[in-house]
Amino acid sequence: TQLLEQSPQFLSIQEGENLTVYCNSSSVFSSLQWYRQEPGEGPVLLVTVVTGGEVKKLKRLTFQFGDARKDSSLHITAAQPGDTGLYLCAGDNAGNNRKLIWGLGTSLAVNP
């Protein structure tokens, strides 16, 4: 069974702090996606990483895909209240039974 473990599960920080969210698996994925979900809404895709070792930046958010394509991290610099939400990672197994494998999410609260 393929699993994606996200940590931490909950994070409450002050505005201006930095944070890192981790997404780990023992399985190899063809790509990995990060989503953010706000209360009452569906998840919104932030980024897709495809190549082992790839680093992508989206303003203050930095995403990295592990060299072996089994893990990923999301780093937020100088967090703002608008970053508050549930961050979800999803790995694409790209096999015959292709589907996304989802982590349980990291609930982030950034306090002003």
Next chain:
Amino acid sequence: KAGVTQTPRYLIKTRGQQVTLSCSPISGHRSVSWYQQTPGQGLQFLFEYFSETQRNKGNFPGRFSGRQFSNSRSEMNVSTLELGDSALYLCASSSISGSNEQFFGPGTRLTVL
């Protein structure tokens, strides 16, 4: 381009009833996936439809079913509702490019009393 729409947004049912949820994907997207989201279990994959055919299925009982129409719109049905079916049901469409990126609707919040 209009996003994914889901109706209704909120629904309250009692145990034993059945419910039908509707999803309209982004224009041009032929793949529609359904997910159940609960605080304890996270996002659980229900099924995926592509060109009116179920292409993939998660580990849910047969009470959960779906279909897709020729215009790519999709419905899911849950029969004989149980208290544990209370959840946010999300629909996502995908253009099935190489990355399988999902575009989600706002969800239907189902409460079973």
